[in-house]
Amino acid sequence: MTTAADHHSKIKLLDAAVRIIRLKGYAATTLDDICQEAGVTKGSFFHHFKSKDELAVAAARHFSNCAEQYFALAPFHQNPDPVQRLLGYVDLRAKMLAGEVNEYTCLLGTLVQEAYATKPDIRAACDLGLSQHIDILTRDVEAAKQRYAPNAPWSAESVGCFIQSVLQGSFIFAKARHDPAIARNNLAHLRSYIEQLFRPAVQTG
Amino acid sequence: MTTAADHHSKIKLLDAAVRIIRLKGYAATTLDDICQEAGVTKGSFFHHFKSKDELAVAAARHFSNCAEQYFALAPFHQNPDPVQRLLGYVDLRAKMLAGEVNEYTCLLGTLVQEAYATKPDIRAACDLGLSQHIDILTRDVEAAKQRYAPNAPWSAESVGCFIQSVLQGSFIFAKARHDPAIARNNLAHLRSYIEQLFRPAVQTG
């Protein structure tokens, strides 16, 4: 959640967790790793969190909140055309594919793979974060659909999910290859698919 | 690898590893889990594998080989039209989205998320398996491109990667929701994108 009331050390722990879990995975990340990265001790850790799993849930929320804030402030939101906003989102995601793999991948996608069958709380937190992000995308898809493709057979939500799925799949290949090249290609295909879904928009605007 | 010479117990261990790692993730899977599932003892395990990591590499190859064999025998390969073969592949993947989540997801995508930064051998094995699968898809994409879209700006390989990425992303959402519904939607979008890439094929065939 990371409200304003949250303590400095707690936020440092959450940031550390997000970084290391994305790098090593959840089970392979030890509390010592996280404490060291955060520069605090285990005493501090267990003061703020009851368990490792509780940290994971909090980290998922923290990551989700940070991401929402980041995208909410991005300039593409200013564009009056919803299709251009969607394309702007895809282009921003492509621009983010720089630096180390663990810096641009999604904590939620990583976490949920390890947690879905064994840690209901963590799975739910990941699901919530992913769904919230999809909801925001879906709003623009809905607006674009009403304007440019009102009778299309697909739902706005299904397009929002598709966009997120392509991103998540891209991250897997970035990890497998240690290279974001495939991810970039995927976003190019995704971009052209979105353009095609709202073809009148592309021709006129 | 699982050659014909491989012993019964070894194959049982590999099958067990594939099943449990897909369910719990690699780090959370213990050797005792695997041995119990396989119905063998630790002594037998370490007779066949030097370490847990070596098992993971072998399991990645085993999974990859089984998958290749499965798809190689699928009836959609008989279709003379390469576009129909691609659509047949997508339809088969959609049909496979039944039963428990860990039964239809991909071991390689799961494994590589935990291993990419810390276990070079496992990452390489996952990369190889994924790349081989993409190569087979790419052959049909290449044939389809030459026939229906010879001047298209995208490469056949990038389409093969895109197809796989959509699948991998779909698996993540199937895990997050404990439900393959999103995955099905994604494959519907993917299908219509492929149709659009080779539009003349769809109109004439």
Add this chain to the structure above:
DNA sequence: GGTTTGAAACCGACTAGTAGGTATGGAGCT
């Protein structure tokens, strides 16, 4: 055919180290 033999397969108790979690206490603030 029966026996020997040797290697491959297998068993399971044991170990050393690790990682999540606890107990306790102290510094600083209200």
Add this chain to the structure above:
DNA sequence: AGCTCCATACCTACTAGTCGGTTTCAAACC
């Protein structure tokens, strides 16, 4: 005094890996 925050030492369950020993089985020999 009491609360928050944090540090240190410690505990214990667990897990990858070990190791001496047993079983299996087939080829080689008598």
